[in-house]
Amino acid sequence: MTISHTICEQLRIVLAQPLPEAALAKLIGEHVATCSTCRRADALLQSLASDLQEAPPAALPPEVETRLLSRLCSAEH
């Protein structure tokens, strides 16, 4: 796979601009749309996020569950 391993300096410059948010969002959008490094990086992160989303949740810490159940029961009665 060939992809630049360099810093996307241009995006950092864009993000450092003291611009109103709308103008900054427009600049970022334009940049990401044309920058292969950023597009690939965003796609990878979205893939990671998807994996993260689908991962089964870890068990609730027992002490948290006990406190929650106790508080829920107290609140009800």
Added chain:
Amino acid sequence: MQKPWEIDLTIYADEAELLAGLRRRDRMACTCLLKRYAPALYRLALRLTGEPDEAEDVLQEAFIRACDSVAEFEGRSGLGTWLHRIVLTTALMRLRRRQPAQVPMAMDAEAAHLPQALIDRHEPGQAVLSDELRDQIERALLALPDALRAAFVLRDLEGLSTREAADALGISEAALKVRLHRARLALRQALTLYLGLQEHRA
């Protein structure tokens, strides 16, 4: 002596029966509800708030709201989806009450590195995260400022549209986009550092 929550969960194995139990205000139904859905919802609350204590408070508030308002639940979605929405709303209300978080204007020098190790290991659609890398991403997520984390969680993890995420956070779509990009860059930075260390160790 048996605690009120030490119950046989199979008594409400069916969602319709669980709902009926909740509507009767059966305490065991509330307990079943929490035991069944709390782990996933705790993760959501933790990702949004970034703090275990606050995530616990969110869950408590959300489950009490759910048990109190179950009569209003119309069954158009599953119970889990309904609860998910309540937890999301509760967590966001808390986030919005916090002091506005500082959103960094510029990223550190290494922020936008795209590590080759990450590319090699996680070509989109191919790899499943290792537990260690998943933990690392979760940690990096929790380390983000509230404003950036919430944007990333809502947009990239919860799958809300830009409009929906912006509305949920009470900000403009433009602000949401900027925060999302900052969040993604910060996560890229964190993963770069982690994978760099891994490579150095190896």
